Amino acid sequence: xxxxxxxxxxxxxxxxxxxxxxxxxxxxxxxxxxxxxxxxxxxxxxxxxxxxxxxxxxxxxxxxxxxxxxxxxxxxxxxxxxxxxxxxxxxxxxxxxxxxxxxxxxxxxxxxxxxxxxxxxxxxxxxxxxxxxxxxxxxxxxxxxxxxxxxxxxxxxxxxxxxxxxxxxxxxxxxxxxxxxxxxxxxxxxxxxxxxxxxxxxxxxxxxxxxxxxxxxxxxxxxxxxxxxxxxxxxxxxxxxxxxxxxxxxxxxxxxxxxxxxxxxxxxxxxxxxxxxxxxxxxxxxxxxxxxxxx
Numbered sequence: 001x002x003x004x005x006x007x008x009x010x011x012x013x014x015x016x017x018x019x020x021x022x023x024x025x026x027x028x029x030x031x032x033x034x035x036x037x038x039x040x041x042x043x044x045x046x047x048x049x050x051x052x053x054x055x056x057x058x059x060x061x062x063x064x065x066x067x068x069x070x071x072x073x074x075x076x077x078x079x080x081x082x083x084x085x086x087x088x089x090x091x092x093x094x095x096x097x098x099x100x101x102x103x104x105x106x107x108x109x110x111x112x113x114x115x116x117x118x119x120x121x122x123x124x125x126x127x128x129x130x131x132x133x134x135x136x137x138x139x140x141x142x143x144x145x146x147x148x149x150x151x152x153x154x155x156x157x158x159x160x161x162x163x164x165x166x167x168x169x170x171x172x173x174x175x176x177x178x179x180x181x182x183x184x185x186x187x188x189x190x191x192x193x194x195x196x197x198x199x200x201x202x203x204x205x206x207x208x209x210x211x212x213x214x215x216x217x218x219x220x221x222x223x224x225x226x227x228x229x230x231x232x233x234x235x236x237x238x239x240x241x242x243x244x245x246x247x248x249x250x251x252x253x254x255x256x257x258x259x260x261x262x263x264x265x266x267x268x269x270x271x272x273x274x275x276x277x278x279x280x281x282x283x284x285x286x287x288x289x290x291x292x293x294x295x
Contacts, residue, residue, distance in 0.1 A: 101120045
């Protein structure tokens with residue numbers, strides 16, 4: 001544990017109680033945590049040595065975002081992020097506890113010590129980097145908009161404000177539309193499953209999300225088209241750790257560099273994404289940070 005000066009027995013009890021309240025079942029929370037007060041906050045995290053000593057690492061992933069993080073018919077976690085998470089556990093020599101995560105609680109789960117790492121299709125932004133620390137990227141992403149083929153949305157200019165666009169709360173799509181198209185009414189959902197149901201039920205004119213997600217949706221669901229494949233700037237997806245957790249961040253960066261050198265993320269794509277996107281998107285989506293670093 002990270003050493004903290006405790007001035008009274010009462011403070012010690014309070015600290016222990018706080019650590020316990022951040023813990024749930026084996027699949028839901030970190031066990032041993034360390035409090036970081038250098039930044040003036042009560043960020044809670046475990047160091048890489050504490051994770052190794054515990055024999056387990058808690059990694060937040062989606063359970064309803066196929067093909068990146070989902071639970072299959074056998075109740076097993078699968079997807080691009082999950083494949084990466086399993087390799088992390090293997091190289092650390094620990095068991096991976098997958099923690100079901102929604103977009104809106106990714107930062108909270110890190111700050112409260114519920115997870116050690118977030119691998120939930122997390123787009124790197126300046127605002128998020130003020131609250132968490134991002135490791136090297138492993139995927140490219142932009143925003144896209146999917147809509148019914150019978151009424152395709154190809155532009156957001158001159159929007160009919162009687163129509164709504166679906167977004168997932170806490171995503172870059174919500175932030176981008178709020179800042180750049182404040183007059184477009186947004187229909188917000190906490191889960192991808194609910195967003196998809198809303199689109200299919202005709203509750204809104206379109207759904208804005210990561211282009212990887214909307215492209216996958218249109219390919220898997222006849223009758224829908226990605227009328228806007230790229231909205232705004234291109235960004236990257238990266239793992240995130242609690243702010244100030246340098247030991248885990250440094251280990252992750254070394255791991256991603258080594259994996260990039262062996263083209264691991266292309267292997268991951270071919271194991272988890274190629275059935276959805278085919279080979280044409282592979283080099284466009286995959287980032288091998290280690291390979292780039294060695295050029």
